[in-house]
Amino acid sequence: MVGRYWAGIEAGGTKWLLAVGGRSGPPLCTCRIPTEDPERTVRRVAETLAAYPLVAVGLGSFGPVGVVPERPDYGVLRATPKPGWQGFPLRARLEEVLGAPVRVVTDVAAAAWGELHLGSGVGLRSLAYVTVGTGIGVAYVERGRFVGGGGHPEFGHIFLPRADGDDFPGACPYHRSCWEGLASGFAVERRTGRRGEELAEDDPVWPTVAHYVAHGLLAVTYAYAPERIVLGGGVGSRPVVLRLVRAKFSALLAGYTSFDAPMHAETYLVPPALGDRSGVLGALALAREEFPA
Numbered sequence: 001m002v003g004r005y006w007a008g009i010e011a012g013g014t015k016w017l018l019a020v021g022g023r024s025g026p027p028l029c030t031c032r033i034p035t036e037d038p039e040r041t042v043r044r045v046a047e048t049l050a051a052y053p054l055v056a057v058g059l060g061s062f063g064p065v066g067v068v069p070e071r072p073d074y075g076v077l078r079a080t081p082k083p084g085w086q087g088f089p090l091r092a093r094l095e096e097v098l099g100a101p102v103r104v105v106t107d108v109a110a111a112a113w114g115e116l117h118l119g120s121g122v123g124l125r126s127l128a129y130v131t132v133g134t135g136i137g138v139a140y141v142e143r144g145r146f147v148g149g150g151g152h153p154e155f156g157h158i159f160l161p162r163a164d165g166d167d168f169p170g171a172c173p174y175h176r177s178c179w180e181g182l183a184s185g186f187a188v189e190r191r192t193g194r195r196g197e198e199l200a201e202d203d204p205v206w207p208t209v210a211h212y213v214a215h216g217l218l219a220v221t222y223a224y225a226p227e228r229i230v231l232g233g234g235v236g237s238r239p240v241v242l243r244l245v246r247a248k249f250s251a252l253l254a255g256y257t258s259f260d261a262p263m264h265a266e267t268y269l270v271p272p273a274l275g276d277r278s279g280v281l282g283a284l285a286l287a288r289e290e291f292p293a
Contacts, residue, residue, distance in 0.1 A: 005052040008284025010107055011061040013082050013134065016041065017280040020052050027284060038088045046097035054100035056291030058283035060110025061090060064152040067105055075104040103290050107279050108137035109146055114282025115230045116141050119273035128226040132213055133233030136180040140224045156180040158219060163211040183212035185235045201240040209235065210244035217245065217269065218252050221262050228261065232272040242271060
């Protein structure tokens with residue numbers, strides 16, 4: 001195919017989303033492929049994108065994954081629970097088969113980038129994206145850059161005040177009762193014996209989940225003071241969870257904040273405007289930003 005193209009990839013534990021586009025504008029095509037073993041998945045990506053001469057690729061990956069370009073583990077999957085993927089040099093293999101540079105960020109960071117530039121954060125200087133799904137992750141973008149340290153951030157593993165009467169031991173294999181261990185989709189399944197999507201809106205588990213999510217969002221607010229928080233993921237994007245979280249967050253805030261935005265929970269805590277495409281569109285936008293030609 002004649003032309004110059006950029007690609008965005010959101011690499012997930014069960015599926016990969018791919019988007020290809022020109023220098024600007026909406027993607028020309030998007031597709032989904034299943035997550036298989038590393039080499040088979042990489043080959044399928046190469047086959048899917050073979051028709052497009054690529055300038056660059058943005059990759060938002062599950063993790064933990066190395067995200068610091070100057071470090072030798074950049075783009076290498078580390079202690080991931082995904083069988084067969086631990087230690088896999090994902091960035092290097094993708095660059096090899098695609099013949100283009102690959103910019104690696106976390107899947108949550110790609111979603112944050114997408115929402116800030118194309119979704120609910122357009123016009124803002126800062127935004128935090130919090131995903132509550134199988135796991136829990138947080139990414140913060142300010143003035144066109146990711147704010148983080150020397151590796152894959154793990155905000156989902158902080159410890160939060162217990163909900164009254166909650167004696168669930170937790171589901172995190174490392175910390176048991178961290179935020180992810182108490183309120184992630186995996187934790188919901190362990191608590192109820194059913195997947196979250198099978199539970200009714202009035203299931204008694206949701207107020208408990210909302211307790212922990214609201215406390216986590218309060219920590220994000222006090223740590224980063226973002227202009228807006230986007231709450232995504234299979235659990236976080238449920239209307240009942242967002243409604244309960246907004247109410248609990250406002251109660252916890254108790255009128256204490258150094259800026260006005262958190263006082264208006266309906267506009268401060270919002271669902272992703274790009275839906276489940278925040279990550280892949282953010283990865284595409286990141287490739288265009290960092291490799292303009």
